Amino acid sequence: VIRQAITNHMENAKPCPAMARTLKMAPISRFYPRLHSHLIPYCHWLLFLLLNLSILKSGNSLIKKSYPQYCSTPEQMETRKIPPLSGYISTKLLQANVIIRHGARTPFERHVCWEDYDTLSRGVDWDCNITALMAPGQQPASSKYDDDATDISINQSLATIQKGHNFEVEEKQRSAQTSPARSSMWLFEKKYDALKYPLTNEFVGNCHLGQLIDEGYPQQISNGQNLRAAYIENENPDMNLFDSIEYEERPHDSSTYFRADDDQRTLMSGQILIQGMWNVNADEIMTLHTADRGKDILTPNHAVCPKLSNLEEEAYSSPEYKAFNSSENRNEIRHILYNELKVPVDEDDSMLDCLMTTICTDRILPDILDDFSDDNDNSIFNRAGDFDAHSYTFPYMYNESRYARLAMGPMWVEILDPLKQTMSVEDLDGMTEKQIPRLTLFSAHDTTIMPLLASLGRQVWDGKWTPYASMLVVESHILTTPHNDFPSNYAFRLLYNGQVLTSKIENCSGDLCDLKVLLDLIEPFARLNRDCDSIESSIMTNTSSGQSVAAVSLPVMLVYTFLCCILSSVVTFFFTTGRLPLCNIRKLLKKHGKAAYGTFSPPSLSAQAESPNPSGIGGFQIESVKRGQNDETKLQESTHETLPSSRPDCANEHGSREVL
Secondary structure (H helix, E strand, C coil): CHHHHHHHHHCCCCHHHHHHHHHHHCHHHHCCCCHHHHHHHHHHHHHHHHHHHHHHHHCCCCCCCCCCHHHCCHHHHHCCCCCCCCCCCCEEEEEEEEEEECCCECCCCCCCCCCCHHHHHHCCCECCCCCEEECCCCCCCCCCCCCCCCCCCHHHHHHHHHHCHHHHHHHHHHHHHHCCCCCCCCCEEECCCCCCCCCCCCCCECCCCCCECCCHHHHHHHHHHHHHHHHCCCCCHHHCCCCCCEHHHCCCHHHEEEEECCCHHHHHHHHHHHHHHCECCCCCCCCEECCCHHHCCCCCCCCCCCHHHHHHHHHHCCHHHHHHHCCHHHHHHHHHHHHHCCCCHHHHHHHHHHHHHHHCCCCCCCHHHCCCCCCCCCCHHHHHHHHHHHHHHHHHHHHHHHHHHHHHHHHHHHHHHHHHHHHHCCCHHHHHHCCCCCEEEEEECHHHHHHHHHCCCCCCCCCCCCCCCCEEEEEEEEECCCCCCCCCCEEEEEEECCEECHHHCCCCCCCCEEHHHHHHHHCCCCCCCCCCCCCCEEEEEEECCEEEEEEECHHHHHHHHHHHHHHHHHHHHHHHHCCCCCCCHHHHHHHHCHHHHCEECCCCHHHHHHCCCCCCCCCCCEECCCCCCCCHHHHCCCCCCCCCCCCCCEECCCCCEECC
C-alpha cells in the first residue's frame, strides 16, 4: 500500500482515488471493508506522513537516488556489454586478455572522513554475507605420512598432519571403520565475527577492511555473463573462444589462466566472475596464480621499484601540479573539507574512498556533500571527489607517462607473453596444439587499470577514476583474408567497459589495428628488469625549445664524492699537522706562495735540536718579511718544532735531507 501510494503520488497521478483502489484490494479489506472510504478524507495527510516515513527509512532520499558510475549499479553494468566486432575486416578471434577491477567493497583502511563519520557511516553495521569458503589442499606426494595415510580422506589428512603421528594412526583406523570410501571434502567458512563487545573489528559488523560486500557479487556475475555472451555464446562463430559453457569441456587445462593479487576482494571477484561465465557439474580445481602481496606488481609498488617515488615526487613538484593545487577551486574545496567538515589535514587524500563507499551503500552523507545528481554536475560531492582523484592520478600522465610505464612494465610482460604466442598459430586448433591460453583473467584494482591505460598514451585514458568491477580487454585476432592495413596478418581490439578504444592508440583507426603496432608501443617498457634505482635525481630546466631534463648519473656522483673526500682529507691533514702530505710541496709553496706568505726556510736538524718550538705552531718555519725593511733581527724571528724520527722526510735538491 505504501509503495503504491508513493509511486502514484510521485507520478502526479490522482493519488487519493488510486490509494482507495489499492486499499480496497488489500487483504485487510476483508476484515474492514469500509477502510478505504474512511481514510479518503485524510488521504493527503496520510500521504504526507508516508512520504516522510519513507525519507526516514531510506536515510537521505525519497525516491531511488542516482548513483555515480563508480558504484556500478545493475543498470550501469548493463551498459558495459562487449560490443560485436564492426568493420570490413574478416578475422577469427584467438585470445582475450581480461583485466578487471574487484567489485564493491568496504573502505580499504580506517578513515576519519568527516566529523561524525564514525556515527553516521563507519559506525553503521557493515555485514558481509559474501564469505570465503576454504578447503584443505590434497596431501603432498612427498609427505612423510604417505606410507601410513594413503586411505585417509582430504579433511582427515589435514587434521592428521596438524595433530601428529599418534593421532594419525587412530584417525586412520576410525576412518576405515566409518567412511572408507568418502569422496567429499570439508569447506570452512571464514567469518570476521569473533570479537564481542566492547571489542570490535575496524567496522561494526562482520566485515574487515577492503572486503568484497554484497553489491560486489552481482557486479562480477554480470562481468562473467558478458564474457560468456561475447566469447562462448556469440552469434558470430568467429568470435567464440570456447564451444561449451561447461568448464570441464575446455579444450585443455592451459586454455584458461587466472591471476590475482592476494587480497580477499580480488581473489573472490575473479572467482565470482568465473562462476558467472561457466557451469560446473562436479567439483573443479582451478589454479589461481598469485604472489606475496608486498612483492606483487599488479599495482604500482614503490617498495619493489623505489624509483617510482622519485618520479612521483617529480610530478608533484612540477609547475603544472602546483598550479592545480593552488587553484581557486582547490582552495574552495579545501576550505569546505577543513573548516566545515572538520576533515583532518592528513585525511583529505582519502576523500574519494570516503564518498564512494558511503553513497554506493546508501549510508548517510553530510548535508553539504549530499548534493549529487549525476556525474557531470558541479556538486560539492563531485568536486571533492574529482579533486582527490586528480591529485592521486596526476603522476600517471605526467612527463609522457614515465611513472605509469615504469610501474606497469612487469604486468605488461604477463599480458604480452600469451598475446605474442598467438602470432605463431593460424587457428584455435593451433592454440590447443601449443597449449596457448585462449582466455587470461587478471583480477586486480582500479590502480591497475588506470596506469595500464595511461601507459598507452594520453588519448587512451580519459583521466576518470575506474569504477567498481570495470573490465579492460585486449583481444587478439588473425585475419582470414590478408589486408594491406595489417601487414603482420594479426590484429588487436582494445575495449574498456564496453567501449572500443583501439582508434585512440597512435597509428590506429577503427575497431581493429595491426597487432605489431601495439607490440611496438608497449615492448620498450614492458620488462621485468627495470631501472628502479632511486638515486637518480632529475633537474628540470626550461629552454627556448621546450623542457629538458638533465640527469645526474650514478658514476658522476661517485667521482664527485671521491674528489670531495680527497680534498677534505688534505685540508684536514694540513690543519692537524701543519704540513701537506706531499714530499715536494715545499718547492710548490716556495715557487707559488712566496709573495703571499714569505719565504719558507726549514731549520736544520741541529738547529731544531737546540731551539725547541715554544709556540707549538707549524711543522715548518715561516719567516715574515716586511717590504722595505732589511732588519736581520726580524728575519730571525721564527718558531721551531722538533719532529719525531718516525715522520717521513724528503731529499732536497742538494741531496741532503731536510724535514718539511
